[in-house]
Amino acid sequence: MNIRIPIAVSARHAHLSQATIDQVFGAGYQLRPRSWLSQTGQFAAQETVTLVGPKGQLRNVRVMGPPRERDQIEISRTDEFELGLEAPVRVSGDLAGTPGITVHGSAGSCILNTGVISARRHIHMSPQDATRIGVQDGQPVRVRIDSEGRDLVFGDVTVRVGPDFRLELHLDTDEANAAGVGKGTYAELLVTEA
């Protein structure tokens, strides 16, 4: 069975708690949606922040909405070198022992003690898709990407099942670049681990 999966490429971004939003944009500040993501209810906000690490900083980092319980900053490994820190490869929400960072917004700054990760590559899907495909939440799978001159097979891809999830492979910019992902590139799910 060949399962064709759309690909979404995540550039560095920040999920912030309302407490952090209050500090960096002002008390009671509400994020303003700029564009809606394919996952239901999620949006890229008009707001951006600057991330400041031990070695350097990254400006114009997009804030995602709605606010989350906990701050989570997702960067690529290329970004790590720029900032001068090491972010472990983690699934969203698994933040124990992750490094912190300083966040500058339009109204102030906030030092986060933890929350910087390099997102583990993953596939979002609905429970219906999971049943159809025969995989479970948390299962590691492989996906094949055929592109001009940069074919590869990604292992360590985590299946993430949720009622609001739409079938989509999420890669960071390093991963998408290494696979030569462009407009119209699809991934193929390899359910059997070789």
Add this chain to the structure above:
Amino acid sequence: MNIRIPIAVSARHAHLSQATIDQVFGAGYQLRPRSWLSQTGQFAAQETVTLVGPKGQLRNVRVMGPPRERDQIEISRTDEFELGLEAPVRVSGDLAGTPGITVHGSAGSCILNTGVISARRHIHMSPQDATRIGVQDGQPVRVRIDSEGRDLVFGDVTVRVGPDFRLELHLDTDEANAAGVGKGTYAELLVTEA
């Protein structure tokens, strides 16, 4: 047969002709070796240049020596976005139809009309290694990299055989990051195409 291959990660760099070196560093200028690469006779020079593209620039780009017949600038896809140009994935020396770029050095500037590529991933090896492994110059192979949370298999890896070549997989920074390559990470050559 498992063949364990050391990995070299190539950051963006510039191979320049002596004519271009004359223009950007001064007439008759000789590159000064800073560190020797594992491939015989090749070195990273003390000299750096700034690359200027339509959208942005990259400073402190390392020049490699010795000088080559033709200018060849190797950048990652992440760099392409920064510079605002598209570099095709090519093997070294295959420069027909590639974009140009402006190079600034300590003594002047030079507009290159062509020569910017995204290096096709490849394995250097000696004729003896090629015979032992059972592959030929130009053959596409696959390599597996097992790393913490970022296992993958790269396809479209070109074998490059030369008497001065030492067994080594060359990846750019995007590719190394996507595979979680760190100190002591090795690649495994998969000779049979699946």
